[in-house]
Amino acid sequence: MTLEDFWTLIHRSATESNGQAQRAEWLTAHLAHRPASEIVEFELHLAAQRKRVDTRLMWGAAWNIMQGWCSDDGFWYFQPWLVGLGRDTFERVAARPDALAETHEVRRLAGRPTSEWTDDEWPDWESMNYIALYAYERATGEEEGLEHALEARGLQRICNASPTDERWDYDDIEQRRAKLPRLTELLGERHPVS
Template sequence: MWGAANQIMDGLCSGDAFWYFQPWLIGQGQRWWHHATQNPDNLADLPAVRALAGRGPRDWADSEWPHWEELAYVAPRACDRITGGEDSLEEALNARGHRTYSDPEPTDRPWDSDSLAQIEQRLPRLARLFPRQHYMKP
């Protein structure tokens, strides 16, 4: 999924950007989230993604960027409100042995999301919708 987000964002998807991309994807609704999680190349079907195609990130309005940082704070704020504490969600997750929820380190088999050949193999539809504008490895 991170590679797909990186393709859409023309190689600009850092760890923070991917963290904000995830609530954006969830915010597209259960139908689209589920469709994309079946295969990251399915992001090519999302209306919000298709609206960005043909333009580079420099041409996107702030409201079009596929990230919703604010949505990432809904659950922690709700947990704090319910418990009356601060950072209560993170503490609860840590107590149960879960990794910090803001750590988007991939857990699948690594691949080079800057390799044109690998992108075309793994994400053919996104590669067509979002050809990279900056230097890429062959």
């Protein structure tokens, strides 16, 4: 499976199903019909794309979009959500996290308390973390087959965020203005009461 194949599957999941749960099931079902080696490649492509956005700058963007509700796990789930936005959007925001201010998905959340967001509006996609895992099990019948296939290559499945860039205070308005000016302007200086 090439990187192009990976992004084609992500795109098709968005056009052929609705909502994250349906997209995850669509991807799982389609991957399960492919050779096990391609399922491993899908996992590796997802991990490589996540690594590109596994930064504290991106975490600060997620933190502010989610109005402070972005723990370690929250940021881990935010990363596949970014992938789910599709290749063009992902490339833009991976290069410049402040470009999230231009996305429809973020603009529709701006100014609204998180208590009003629907499940599909939340900028996270936890179930994408398990697509290759479940597809591999369906394809091979091996419950921990994906982990074993990765280990055979000297790799392990990544299961948490681990940014290594410079720490900063996501709530500090001056730092937000300097690092994420457009996102800060869109979201405002204070978070609405959730």
